[in-house]
Amino acid sequence: MHFSTASFLAVLTASFAAADQMQINFYSDSCSSYEGQVDVSWATELYGGPDNCYNYNFGSWANIADCYESGCLCNFFSDQNCGGGSIGQATNGGNCVYVQNAHSFACYYQ
Numbered sequence: 001m002h003f004s005t006a007s008f009l010a011v012l013t014a015s016f017a018a019a020d021q022m023q024i025n026f027y028s029d030s031c032s033s034y035e036g037q038v039d040v041s042w043a044t045e046l047y048g049g050p051d052n053c054y055n056y057n058f059g060s061w062a063n064i065a066d067c068y069e070s071g072c073l074c075n076f077f078s079d080q081n082c083g084g085g086s087i088g089q090a091t092n093g094g095n096c097v098y099v100q101n102a103h104s105f106a107c108y109y110q
Contacts, residue, residue, distance in 0.1 A: 021109050022092070023066040024074060026059035031096035035059040046073060046108035053082040053106050060100040067092035069109035076102040 021043045026035045036058070044052045064072050072092040076099045078084035083104075088097035099105075 019068070021067075021069055022064050022072040022074075022107060024090070024105075024107075025063055025065040026099075027061040027063075027096075028059050029061065031061050031063050037065070040074075040107050043069075043072070043107035043109050046071070046110045049108065051082070051106065052108075053077075053104050055080045055104045057103050058099065060098065061096055062088075062090055062099045062102075063094060063096045064090050064092045067109070071110040072107065073109075074105050074107040076105045078102060080104050082106050 020039045020041050022040045024038045024040060026037065027033050028035055038054070038056060042052055042054070044050050062076065064074060074090045075086050076088045076097065078087050078101055080103045087102055088099050090097045
């Protein structure tokens with residue numbers, strides 16, 4: 001089987017573009033009763049990246065379970081499209097954040 005250089009580069013670029021940057025886990029209580037996760041591949045660079053937002057109504061608690069970059073941070077918002085007030089911030093330090101009324105979040109890496 002023979003692949004052209006252009007085909008190889010296209011596949012390589014697509015694999016880098018779709019790589020997960022972090023995993024957000026959601027829980028029903030204080031980060032002990034797991035409900036689900038979101039694998040984040042759309043986060044932007046902290047201090048210079050464009051805005052990003054993910055609309056999602058999830059469990060009552062959240063944390064960044066895995067950060068595949070040097071540092072990760074997510075802000076949770078009360079309204080969709082990252083509107084309304086910020087109700088919590090999770091970092092890759094394993095902290096558990098109360099997010100019961102959140103309807104969206106934005107994530108960043110460094």
